[in-house]
Amino acid sequence: MPEPRYNHEELIRLASTLLQKTGLAEERARIVAETLTEADLMGHSTHGLALLPAYLKEIETGGMAVEGEPELVQDQGAAITWDGRYLPGPWLMHKAIGLALERAAQHPVVTMVIRRSHHIACLAAYPERATRQGLLMILSCSDPINKTVAPFGGLEAVYSPNPIAAGIPTQGGPIIIDVSTSTTANGLVVQKYRAGERLPHPWLLDSQGRPTDDPAAFFGEPPATILPLGGLDAGYKGFALGLLVEALANGLGGYGRAAHPNQWGSSVFLQVLNPGAFGGLEYFRKEMNSLAEACLSSPATEGGPPVRLPGHRALALREEQRENGVRLYPGIAAALEENAVRYGMGMPEPYA
Numbered sequence: 001m002p003e004p005r006y007n008h009e010e011l012i013r014l015a016s017t018l019l020q021k022t023g024l025a026e027e028r029a030r031i032v033a034e035t036l037t038e039a040d041l042m043g044h045s046t047h048g049l050a051l052l053p054a055y056l057k058e059i060e061t062g063g064m065a066v067e068g069e070p071e072l073v074q075d076q077g078a079a080i081t082w083d084g085r086y087l088p089g090p091w092l093m094h095k096a097i098g099l100a101l102e103r104a105a106q107h108p109v110v111t112m113v114i115r116r117s118h119h120i121a122c123l124a125a126y127p128e129r130a131t132r133q134g135l136l137m138i139l140s141c142s143d144p145i146n147k148t149v150a151p152f153g154g155l156e157a158v159y160s161p162n163p164i165a166a167g168i169p170t171q172g173g174p175i176i177i178d179v180s181t182s183t184t185a186n187g188l189v190v191q192k193y194r195a196g197e198r199l200p201h202p203w204l205l206d207s208q209g210r211p212t213d214d215p216a217a218f219f220g221e222p223p224a225t226i227l228p229l230g231g232l233d234a235g236y237k238g239f240a241l242g243l244l245v246e247a248l249a250n251g252l253g254g255y256g257r258a259a260h261p262n263q264w265g266s267s268v269f270l271q272v273l274n275p276g277a278f279g280g281l282e283y284f285r286k287e288m289n290s291l292a293e294a295c296l297s298s299p300a301t302e303g304g305p306p307v308r309l310p311g312h313r314a315l316a317l318r319e320e321q322r323e324n325g326v327r328l329y330p331g332i333a334a335a336l337e338e339n340a341v342r343y344g345m346g347m348p349e350p351y352a
Contacts, residue, residue, distance in 0.1 A: 004350030005325025035090035039122035042314035045329035046187030047122035078107035089120030108277030115253035124178035127167020131174035152239035162245035176311025
């Protein structure tokens, strides 16, 4: 039986109300709720409303701050550093992107780093805001307390999955990239473990150095690690990209693993580039559109699906689910209902 569908605005209202009941101001709660729901609309179920129970717990226990503003560490005009003070990550990102887009009117490239942000949810939910203005966005983050990825050739985890995202404007829809520098994200391993399912591929390396698709190994003692992107064959490439994210997020932010943090959070690197200040926006759009068309016209492998550009499936799914309702991944609705009942609320009625 297929999972029920829910109206996305009702899911946003539910999430926003729960966040407010735990102490988050209305505007901030709405932004966090919209960001989480956007992830589910785009099919990123591990980084959407599945995170809401953990966010609520973080607010209740003081791990996520609810009041105040980010601290300005440095402002060089085109380079800004914030201390996020563990304020809600999606709200900090909304605020940071707004500032970066504003500064892009004066500076060809604007770079922001945020240290001690709380978790920022799904990276794919952010870049389209820049592409609508004809700007290129690059975004990455690292969780300096999290160690689940081992360096290529190693067995002991050192760093986090360290995703890289980007938004690229074209003459049509944008290209939206969101990939981990590891073979998979922590969230998918946890999701499959809770569902009693295997991973799609042997993306983990157990403590004996054997690849496995069993997510239970991730929770063993000693735990399995997530392989760098590229796996056993080309994982040195993913390892290199993971180190790059560590430098951009933790290094530039001035706070990372060397500080031995004890809170769940994110170090964030955000960059906005204005093509108009380089070869020109019109040519940039033309170039990327030409490349996109060439990729899409490439013949598919025998029996395989046609080529699709990064983000296009997610954007199409978002529009379909806005129209017909969001189908939540199994288990998410039950977790939301449990928290709703705890605060004297009910779940939205699913579509018939």
